[in-house]
Amino acid sequence: MVLEKEYQVYRNVCPRNCFCTCSMLSYVRHGRLEKVAGDPLHGFTRGRLCAKGYAYVQRVYAPERVVFPLRQEPRGSGNWRRISWTEALDIIARKILEIKGRYGSLWPIALYVHYGHLGLLHLAVEGFFDALGFITKIQGNLCWSAGLEANLLDMGSNLQPDPETMAKARSIIIWGANPAWTALHQMHFIDVARRLGALVVVIDPLITATAAQADLHIQVNPGGDGALALGVAKYLVERGWYEEDFAKKYILGWEEFRSYLQNELKYTDIYRVAGVDQARIEELAKILVEHRPVALWKGMGLQRYTNGGQNIRAINALAALAGCLGFSGGGLYYASLQTWDLFNFHARNWSPPPGVKGEHRYLPITRAGEGLLAAQEPPVKFLWIARANPLSQAPDPAALQQAMSNMELVVLVDQFLTSTSQYADLFLPCTTQFEEWEIIPSYWHWWVAINQQAISPVGESKSDLEIAWNLSARLNELSPGSCNFPTGGDEEEWVAAEFNPYVYQLLGIKDYRELLQGPRKLKMPERGGEPSFATPSRKYELFSAKARQAGLPALPVLASPLSPPPPYPFRLLTPHLQGGNNSQFLNLPWLMSGSREPVLRVHPAIADKLSLKSGDLVRVYNDRGELVLSVLVTQRVPPQVVVCYQGGTGGKINRLLGGVETDLGKEGAGAPAPAYFETFVNIARI
Amino acid sequence: MRNRVFLLDITRCIGCRSCELACKSEYHLAEGQSFRRVYELEWLTPEGLVVLYLSLACNHCEHPECFRVCPHRTYRKRRDGVVIHEAGRCDGCGRCVQACPYKAPQFDQERGKVDKCHFCYARLDAGLLPVCVEACPTGALNLREGEENLADTVDKIPGLPDPILTGPSLRFRLSGRLKHLLNRPNILGSFL
Numbered sequence: 001m002v003l004e005k006e007y008q009v010y011r012n013v014c015p016r017n018c019f020c021t022c023s024m025l026s027y028v029r030h031g032r033l034e035k036v037a038g039d040p041l042h043g044f045t046r047g048r049l050c051a052k053g054y055a056y057v058q059r060v061y062a063p064e065r066v067v068f069p070l071r072q073e074p075r076g077s078g079n080w081r082r083i084s085w086t087e088a089l090d091i092i093a094r095k096i097l098e099i100k101g102r103y104g105s106l107w108p109i110a111l112y113v114h115y116g117h118l119g120l121l122h123l124a125v126e127g128f129f130d131a132l133g134f135i136t137k138i139q140g141n142l143c144w145s146a147g148l149e150a151n152l153l154d155m156g157s158n159l160q161p162d163p164e165t166m167a168k169a170r171s172i173i174i175w176g177a178n179p180a181w182t183a184l185h186q187m188h189f190i191d192v193a194r195r196l197g198a199l200v201v202v203i204d205p206l207i208t209a210t211a212a213q214a215d216l217h218i219q220v221n222p223g224g225d226g227a228l229a230l231g232v233a234k235y236l237v238e239r240g241w242y243e244e245d246f247a248k249k250y251i252l253g254w255e256e257f258r259s260y261l262q263n264e265l266k267y268t269d270i271y272r273v274a275g276v277d278q279a280r281i282e283e284l285a286k287i288l289v290e291h292r293p294v295a296l297w298k299g300m301g302l303q304r305y306t307n308g309g310q311n312i313r314a315i316n317a318l319a320a321l322a323g324c325l326g327f328s329g330g331g332l333y334y335a336s337l338q339t340w341d342l343f344n345f346h347a348r349n350w351s352p353p354p355g356v357k358g359e360h361r362y363l364p365i366t367r368a369g370e371g372l373l374a375a376q377e378p379p380v381k382f383l384w385i386a387r388a389n390p391l392s393q394a395p396d397p398a399a400l401q402q403a404m405s406n407m408e409l410v411v412l413v414d415q416f417l418t419s420t421s422q423y424a425d426l427f428l429p430c431t432t433q434f435e436e437w438e439i440i441p442s443y444w445h446w447w448v449a450i451n452q453q454a455i456s457p458v459g460e461s462k463s464d465l466e467i468a469w470n471l472s473a474r475l476n477e478l479s480p481g482s483c484n485f486p487t488g489g490d491e492e493e494w495v496a497a498e499f500n501p502y503v504y505q506l507l508g509i510k511d512y513r514e515l516l517q518g519p520r521k522l523k524m525p526e527r528g529g530e531p532s533f534a535t536p537s538r539k540y541e542l543f544s545a546k547a548r549q550a551g552l553p554a555l556p557v558l559a560s561p562l563s564p565p566p567p568y569p570f571r572l573l574t575p576h577l578q579g580g581n582n583s584q585f586l587n588l589p590w591l592m593s594g595s596r597e598p599v600l601r602v603h604p605a606i607a608d609k610l611s612l613k614s615g616d617l618v619r620v621y622n623d624r625g626e627l628v629l630s631v632l633v634t635q636r637v638p639p640q641v642v643v644c645y646q647g648g649t650g651g652k653i654n655r656l657l658g659g660v661e662t663d664l665g666k667e668g669a670g671a672p673a674p675a676y677f678e679t680f681v682n683i684a685r686i
Numbered sequence: 687m688r689n690r691v692f693l694l695d696i697t698r699c700i701g702c703r704s705c706e707l708a709c710k711s712e713y714h715l716a717e718g719q720s721f722r723r724v725y726e727l728e729w730l731t732p733e734g735l736v737v738l739y740l741s742l743a744c745n746h747c748e749h750p751e752c753f754r755v756c757p758h759r760t761y762r763k764r765r766d767g768v769v770i771h772e773a774g775r776c777d778g779c780g781r782c783v784q785a786c787p788y789k790a791p792q793f794d795q796e797r798g799k800v801d802k803c804h805f806c807y808a809r810l811d812a813g814l815l816p817v818c819v820e821a822c823p824t825g826a827l828n829l830r831e832g833e834e835n836l837a838d839t840v841d842k843i844p845g846l847p848d849p850i851l852t853g854p855s856l857r858f859r860l861s862g863r864l865k866h867l868l869n870r871p872n873i874l875g876s877f878l
Contacts, residue, residue, distance in 0.1 A: 035711060038821070048823040054707035057714070180700040184823050187700055191824055209700050212737035578703070589717040590710045635728065635735045 010454035011039065011516060013440040014053055015122075015433050016581045017115040017143075019183035019335070021442035022049050023449040023519045024056075026434055033060055033434050033455050041518035044164060044445040050184045052581060055590045060432050060458060064587060065415050067459020070427040075405065080417075080427065085460060085470065088426055093474040095409045096132070097482065099381055107361050108381040110136040110372060114388035115143075116414075116584065119438035119451070120340075120498050121465045121491065123348035125386045125413075128468035131350035131485035132475070134358035136372075136380055140365035142394060145665030145673040146303040147334055150312035152667050153544045154320075154556075156534030159338050159527065161295075161331035162446050167192040169330050171199045171291035173284075175315060176225060177299025180209035181578040183444065199291050201284065203228065204301070205573070206643065207636040218284065221275030222571055222641060222677060223305035223561025226314035228281070230558055231270035233318045234261040235285045243323040250531050251320060253543020257555055265558060273560050288322040293330030300335075301575055304677040305561040309664025313547075313556035320540050326527065335443045339522055342506065343441065346497035347465060353484045364671035366661050369399025373406065386413040386430075386464060391420040392583040392651035395674040396659060398625075413464060416587060419651045429461045436463040437491035439498050439512075448507060449519035450495065465491060552663060561678060562660070568622045568680035570606075570642045574653055577645035586647050598648030600629040600683070603639040607631065610685055617686045620644070622679070625655035628686065642683065656681055689767045690805065691830045692819075693839060694741055695859040696868075698826035701726050701739030708821035709743075709803070716794045721803035722818050727845065727877060736867055741827055742878075743818065744769060744790035744803035748853030752782035752791055752802070760800075767855055768805040776800050787847035788854065789878050830857065843868050845877050 007027040014022045023042035027035040036056045040047030059065070069088040070080040099108045111129050129135050141148075151158045166172060167189040179186045187210075194200055194215075202214035203225065211217040220228050236242045237258055247254045271277060288294055296319050302311045316332065324330045363371030368390065372380050383404060391397045391404075397419075404410050404423035412424035421427055433440075435458060438451035457463075462470070473487035499512050507520040514520075535541045548554040564571060579595060580586040586597075600620055602612060612618065614633045619626055620642070627649060637643050644653050658679045665672030703724045710720060722743035729736055746769045753761040758775045761782070771782075771791065776799040782791040783800060791802040806816035814820070819829050830836060839857040841849045849856075860868055 034714075037708075046823075048704060048821055049708070050823075051703035051707040054704060054711040054821065057711055180702060184700075184702050184704070187702075187824050191698060207735055207737065209702075209737070209739075212735075213697070213700060578701075590707060590715075593718045594720075635730055636737070 007034065010452050011450055012036070012433050012454060013438065013449045013451040014049070015117045015119045015438065015440045015451070016052070016584065017118060018581055019179070019442070019444040020045055020050070020185045021118070021440055021445065022053055022185070023447070024049065024053065026454040028454050031455060033057055039449065039519060042447055042449060043521055044447050045185045046188065048185065051579065051591060052585045055585060055588050056432070056434070058588050058590045059585070060434055062416070062588065064417070065458065066417060066427055066429045067461050068429060069460065072425055072427070075410070075425055076422055078422070085462070088428060089471055089474045091426065092409070092411060092471060093478055095382060096475065097479050103378040105378055106133040106135045108136070108378045110138065110363070110380045110383045112138045112368065112383060112385045112388055112390060114390070114393075115141075116387035116389065116582070117464075119433070119440045120343055120345065121347045121436070121438050121463065121494055122387060123345065124465040124468040125384070127348045127350040128472060128483070128485045129384070131352060131472065132483045133352045133356050134360050136361040136363060136375065138365050138368045139362040140665065140671030140673065141669040142365060142673055144300055144303070144335060145669035145671065146308035146662035147298060147300065147312040148668040149664035149666060150303070150309045150316065151334060153547050153664070154313060154316045154535075154541055158334065158336050158668070160333045160336045161326045161527070162524070163333065163444055164189055165331070166190060166295045166333070167196075169193050169198055169293050169295035171201065171287050171294050173201045173203065173294060173296045174210060174214070175203045175296065175298050176302030177297055178204070178208040178210045178575065180213070182576050186444075199287055201287060205638055205641060206575070216283065216287070218276060218280050219638060221273065222573060223302070223307055223311065224274035225302040226307060226311035226556065227270050227273035227558055227560075228276055228284075229311070229314040229318040230261065230265060230556070231267065231274060231276070231281045232285045232288065233314075233321055234265055234267070234270070235281050236288070236321055237261050241285065241289045242321040246323060246531070247321065250533070250540050252535070252537045252539040252541045253555060257317065257542040260555055260557060269558060273558065288318075288324070292323070294322065294324040295330045295333065296324055297333040301677070303662060304673070304675055306660050306663055306675045306678050307559035307561050308662040308675065310553070310556060310559035317542055317556045320542070325531070325540070337443055338524070339446055339448070340441045340443070342503045342522070343439070343498045344500055347494060350485055353481050362670070366395055366672060366674045368394060369396050369401070369403045372403035373399060381408040383407050383409075384411045385420060385424070389414070389418040389420045389583045391423065392418060392647065393654065395654060395657045395676070397651050397654050413467065415461075418583065428467055429459065430467070431457045431461045431463045435461060436465075437495045439495050446522045446524055447519050448515065448522060450512060450515035452516065453491070463491065465494060546667075550666070559663070564640075564680040568682045569640070570681050570683065571640060571677070572620070572656060572679040572681045573641055573643045573677055574646040574679075575643070577647050580647045583647045596630070596632060598629060598644055598653075599632040601632050601634050601637045601643040602683070603637050603641075604633050604635060605639045607633040610683065612685060618683045619686055620656070620681050620683050622656050622681045624657070624659070627652040627655070642681065689832060689855060690746070690810070691836070691855045691857050692743065692745065693828040693830045693836075693857045693859060695826045695828065696738055696740070696843070697859070697861050697864055698824045699739040699741055700824060700826070702823060704821040704823055705741050705818035705827055708817045712806075712817045716796050719792050719794055719801065721792075721801075725877060731867060733863070733867070736864070738864065741818070742788060742856075744805070745788055745852070745854030745856040746805055747855065751785040751787065751852055755781045755785040757781065764807065766810075768807045768810070770804050770807060771800065771802050773799050773801050787851060787878070845875060847878075
């Protein structure tokens, strides 16, 4: 048992790609991490962690964790041998310089980073390559791009209220999110609201853990969310139950939209696309009118379709009509970098050496494999992957694997031999949050906590920042002046360099070290008073000229997702798993022992038709690939849908993805995201 | 004598398993061993699909079967009701594993011994809550002492052994739709 007095206790922050960004206390004895717990001084996470959080001790000391640099020869063989950091950095530095000499350009060097770690100091990877020169960058985000651009088109900015204030809402609409699994700590604030009388509505094609407990669950068709929102908007307009003053004063395109709803949009089309009936539309409309303020949370799930951006625009439009944009209680939630933007990004913002001119070459992340293969003049020869496991998580892993096979050198920074490591040459082991200093803002709540180093790096692990320093040092030894990134430093000083007087003011502190006493909440500027929008018209843009320029409807109009082609009648959904964060954590026995994953969840009606029972093996296939999964028969998925929670198949499931993109995503994220949920398969009993 | 009771508010349990993992982390349990487990149950009713989560550990019974059947007297019951297993004398015979209607004692392959939840008695003695209760993000899992605040709770739900058998220190709080639905006998069948 862990009693506090026998331990040194440190403050850490969970850096995973998650809403909660939990503040943790780590208990260390004889230099070893023995326990993690929630930090009770953090007002959002309130001293609790999720199951994954409590499994960190096992993650840090997992026997499978790689803690020395490794080299695989040949690539794909699994024949890894330990090498020294000196050797690893020398191989990389010489390859970079050789390529630069051969091509007279750094475009043959490509960088693939994602969000496996959210820390600001981990952005040193980007900082390092920017300080080197102009390279090829994989651009975009696999997750939130469509919703983000939709918000930017409609409102000009992507802000949201303090999620703790959701506790004061009279109704909470959780639209396409499953916080019981993926934003655990928000459930407390939802529960508080509920005990004070709020109604909780969950709109989801699946009966998730969150949906199972809701007062009302609307089982919408996958991707039919925008249709449902427009149906409710039409109903509100027909009855005059909307904010007319607000609409007239603050909305651009109000008349066009009203005319569209009343004259063009037909309920029969809404029922067909949304899969809901009039009674449900009325029910939802009445809740929006009678239970105010309304907190409306748009999840990530409903924007992973070819009409994903339209889905979000339609829901935003409904929120605007119903007066729940968040200027007087309630509000519209998604995810926001509003607190991130306050920091300095010292680790990221570096420029090439003086005199180096040019620009980066960008390849969209949805087609990274294809792009890397096709890149010419000059081709890509070197790939650096950090904070990512694309062969498990990205679309079209086959093309990416081929692209990796064509490289002269592939460097992977990680902690475990992931699916992606198979095609890497060099594996550089990085530290966990317990072994480094960091500052990690949240894209959801408004708290800021500091991450201090609690234990020495395990084995020879180094932080992304230290790797960047060391590599810059080696490059400058071999070719003085070749890299503008610092060649050494103190991590804690780099944490300090992320702060500025404005952040200090919002946190009510004078020095970052005050955060060692406990996390603080940012006092964000009030959004009350006169509504204002950062759009070109300064109004809420139901009519978006930008959308029209991009070749999309200017108004949020009815848009259907793709329909299954006859040979592949089931839509495959791959939402987030409880026991993992994307592909992370799934290797830990504490979390996964006894787990049934990966399984294919199938509705009883389909199971009957195909004579399947739970535990049977099926071939899940389409024209792009196949895999074998065990079946779990459950009422919790609708008949036309099969579900395999993502991450558990080591990327095999992503080989079935349809290769289509979301309608929006360029603005904000740089490129559309994969339309993950537009994947169609057939299943056959083995 | 202070009888402690685990009180699970079923309408607030979302099956997140924080309790289960906080315990594993605190005591560095062996692979496959969980002193506390979260069960996910679903059944179809005329009113629609009902899903519920049950977080269960050792119930520190008034008449513990583990205590009764152990040939090596490795179990003892403290004055405050906590049932403790002294793993030192355990030879892993597994009779308690068979006897416990709640499947609380679990065999550890590596050590060849059985172990189970001890109510975090050292924490209780230090005035702290059990780690599972402390970890619960929704306040579904609680600790109650004596008869206080048990008025609106029930001692049985379908699917679990009749409490009259061993007198478990376990109560449930139900509300809303679940209260109505769980009032039917044997709807779930035994799931343990």
